[in-house]
Amino acid sequence: MEDDTGGGASPCFAHLLVDGHPVDAETARDVARFRRAERARLLAARTMPSQERERSTAALIEGLDRIVARKPGVTIAVYWPIRGEPDLRPWMAGAHATGAGVLLPVVVDKAMPLEFRAWSPGCPMTRGIWNIPVPVNGEARVPDIVIAPLVGIDRDLYRLGNGGGYYDRTLARLQPRPRIIGVGFAGCDLPSIYPMPWDVPMDEALLSHGTHSKR
Ligand SMILES: Nc1nc2c(c(=O)[nH]1)N(C=O)[C@@H](CNc1ccc(C(=O)N[C@@H](CCC(=O)O)C(=O)O)cc1)CN2
Ligand SMILES: Nc1ncnc2c1ncn2[C@@H]1O[C@H](COP(=O)(O)OP(=O)(O)OP(=O)(O)O)[C@@H](O)[C@H]1O
Numbered sequence: 001m002e003d004d005t006g007g008g009a010s011p012c013f014a015h016l017l018v019d020g021h022p023v024d025a026e027t028a029r030d031v032a033r034f035r036r037a038e039r040a041r042l043l044a045a046r047t048m049p050s051q052e053r054e055r056s057t058a059a060l061i062e063g064l065d066r067i068v069a070r071k072p073g074v075t076i077a078v079y080w081p082i083r084g085e086p087d088l089r090p091w092m093a094g095a096h097a098t099g100a101g102v103l104l105p106v107v108v109d110k111a112m113p114l115e116f117r118a119w120s121p122g123c124p125m126t127r128g129i130w131n132i133p134v135p136v137n138g139e140a141r142v143p144d145i146v147i148a149p150l151v152g153i154d155r156d157l158y159r160l161g162n163g164g165g166y167y168d169r170t171l172a173r174l175q176p177r178p179r180i181i182g183v184g185f186a187g188c189d190l191p192s193i194y195p196m197p198w199d200v201p202m203d204e205a206l207l208s209h210g211t212h213s214k215r
Pocket of ligand 2: 167
């Protein structure tokens with residue numbers, strides 16, 4: 001007679017732990033491949049004539065003004081634009097002028113959460129990972145609001161970013177959880193990014209043709 005180790009299919013151990021989340025290895029590989037392809041497609045689609053870029057960026061800034069109150073006591077993480085992201089630096093400077101705290105994301109180490117460091121117009125900057133300018137000695141703070149640049153966004157407001165997992169890693173740990181707003185150019189929406197257990201959805205998404213979605 002057979003021993004009683006339990007009949008049926010043998011258990012499958014082909015899983016990974018991603019930041020403590022058990023993930024099926026084959027699924028993770030397929031999803032990563034899909035995201036790489038979508039990232040490349042959406043980054044290419046973001047190339048546009050400068051007039052259109054200026055119009056779309058102005059529309060995004062108008063949208064931000066409608067939904068985000070910049071005022072003393074509020075701390076807002078924005079970003080220094082790279083790879084054709086909407087350039088929100090004028091809006092950042094405006095936020096600083098109202099007395100709001102403005103923070104920029106800093107990669108302190110590979111595969112670690114981001115630090116959000118205080119920025120003000122003209123403050124000393126240095127180049128961090130990917131040559132992204134970051135404040136040299138701004139104080140690290142927890143933002144009330146995070147404006148996250150989108151490569152893509154799905155209908156459940158899961159964000160596709162540059163592929164480092166930095167925002168997810170960071171947003172999952174912030175206490176208290178900030179208001180998280182994804183911003184991107186029209187056309188960056190896609191049906192699904194096939195959310196994985198580590199993905200943190202945006203609370204809101206603002207696209208340059210004027211749509212403002214909420215979860
Ligand atoms: N403006 C801006 N600043 C930002 C971000 C951003 O998306 N936009 N980030 C938001 O996170 C952080 C930097 N993000 C990064 C994301 C990925 C890689 C990186 O090395 N990527 C790999 C490809 C990864 C993959 O596809 O598997 C590479 O290019 O080799 C570097 C930085 C912090 N600052
Ligand atoms: N806590 C985590 N959160 C997110 N990704 C993680 C985490 N830990 C490890 N990773 C790995 O990092 C990669 C992130 O890929 P993903 O497509 O989610 O990035 P992204 O959200 O586009 O990037 P970013 O936030 O940097 O713009 C995955 O391969 C994942 O396995």
